[in-house]
Amino acid sequence: MNKKDSHDSLLVMLKKNIALWGVVAFLALVVAPIGFNIAEPYLKISITIGTALFVALTVSYFTNKKTAATTNYEVTELINNKFPKFLQIEQIGLEKxxxxxxxxxxxxxxxxxxxxxxxxxxxxxxxxxxxxxxxxxxxxxxxxxxxxxxxxxxxxxxxxxxxxxxxxxxxxxxxxxxxxxxxxxxxxxxxxxxxxxxxxxxxxxxxxxxxxxxxxxxxxxxxxxxxxxxxxxxxxxxxxxxxxxxxxxxxxxxxxxxxxxxxxxxxx
Known part of the structure; x- marks a missing residue:
């Protein structure tokens, strides 16, 4: 494995760990307080923080992953199929x-x-x-x-x-x-x-x-x-x-x- 592959692997693992911490935060700050009937306003504060961390760390990870896959396909499509046609149209000066x-x-x-x-x-x-x-x-x-x-x-x-x-x-x-x-x-x-x-x-x-x-x-x-x-x-x-x-x-x-x-x- 070269340095780039090693770096990419560590980066992926770090992102997964961060996403996992989002799940932990959700369990600790949302699920557990509800289960133990923590009094207000502490329950509300805990739920807000736990939900925010879950969205920021876990949901965003899966969203970005899905978006990246779609974007990579679209970029490949543009480079291989669309850009040559765009360049040809631009070269001959066709406006519309x-x-x-x-x-x-x-x-x-x-x-x-x-x-x-x-x-x-x-x-x-x-x-x-x-x-x-x-x-x-x-x-x-x-x-x-x-x-x-x-x-x-x-x-x-x-x-x-x-x-x-x-x-x-x-x-x-x-x-x-x-x-x-x-x-x-x-x-x-x-x-x-x-x-x-x-x-x-x-x-x-x-x-x-x-x-x-x-x-x-x-x-x-x-x-x-x-x-x-x-x-x-x-x-x-x-x-x-x-x-x-x-x-x-x-x-x-x-x-x-x-x-x-x-x-x-x-x-x-």
């Missing part, structure tokens, strides 16, 4: 998963970032759910907002209409035109240093993106038509070149290069 596109409701303030990128197929629903914060943003100095939408003239617009069972011809084209009009209307009285650029992409956007200098939110689209199954969106924080945020921002900037300017406030 959300199921709505109201940015204020999930703690994202669209009015504050100096630069904002929005890439979506039509953007109509996003504008409706975030119009208040977008209005605030367009009133502030030194802001740049770049919006990339699917072109209303794109062949992908017709494909989306057919795929999603839209009977109205040009359904998504009309939504894109409406969203464009809404953004321009909200921005018309903005300061000169508040820039808005609306770009059209020749194809549909495979993932919606809302990106600032601090975070990027990537939204998926369901494969089946309809809105009954709300798709998830993934919130990534900017943690440098190692995280997914960096890839998302590069992808968005490549999308900017691949799209054409439809309207820009700087041209007015």
């Amino acid at each position: 998963i959300i199921y709505e596109n109201n940015m204020e409701a999930v703690g994202v303030d669209l009015s504050e970032p100096a630069e904002l990128f929005i890439a979506m197929n039509d953007g109509k629903n996003f504008f409706t759910n975030n119009s208040r914060k977008l209005s605030e943003r367009f009133k502030k100095e030194n802001r740049k907002t770049t919006i990339i939408l699917m072109s209303p003239e794109s062949e992908s617009e017709e494909i989306l209409n057919t795929r999603n069972g839209k009977q109205e011809k040009g359904y998504y084209a009309n939504k894109i035109k409406d969203a464009t009009k809404d953004f321009k209307e909200f921005h018309k009285d903005s300061p000169e240093t508040n820039l808005l650029e609306i770009r059209y992409f020749s194809f549909n956007v495979s993932m919606s993106v809302v990106a600032t200098e601090d975070i990027a939110i990537v939204g998926l689209y369901r494969n089946s038509a309809g809105k009954s199954l709300t798709p998830p969106s993934f919130v990534f924080k900017n943690n440098g070149d190692t995280g997914e945020y960096s890839n998302i921002l590069k992808d968005v900037k490549n999308l900017v290069k691949a799209s054409e300017v439809h309207w820009a406030s700087s041209d007015i």
Whole structure:
């Protein structure tokens, strides 16, 4: 037996002895006085002291032993199974998963970032759910907002209409035109240093993106038509070149290069 094992064995024995003294105290100060009908207030004092010692020395020993066994299992589970996943999530910068596109409701303030990128197929629903914060943003100095939408003239617009069972011809084209009009209307009285650029992409956007200098939110689209199954969106924080945020921002900037300017406030 090495020194550590010997020390641990002595420590265990000492704890057991202390627990045993708690039982002795309980018998001597609680059971015996009751049995001998000791008069008050001495009986009450004796019972209080005996009970306190029993709880402190004996009950706590068994409680700690049970807790230690449970805790050791939980720690082992965390180390072996949970921590690697936590570290991987932290490394890619994933903050949380959300199921709505109201940015204020999930703690994202669209009015504050100096630069904002929005890439979506039509953007109509996003504008409706975030119009208040977008209005605030367009009133502030030194802001740049770049919006990339699917072109209303794109062949992908017709494909989306057919795929999603839209009977109205040009359904998504009309939504894109409406969203464009809404953004321009909200921005018309903005300061000169508040820039808005609306770009059209020749194809549909495979993932919606809302990106600032601090975070990027990537939204998926369901494969089946309809809105009954709300798709998830993934919130990534900017943690440098190692995280997914960096890839998302590069992808968005490549999308900017691949799209054409439809309207820009700087041209007015």
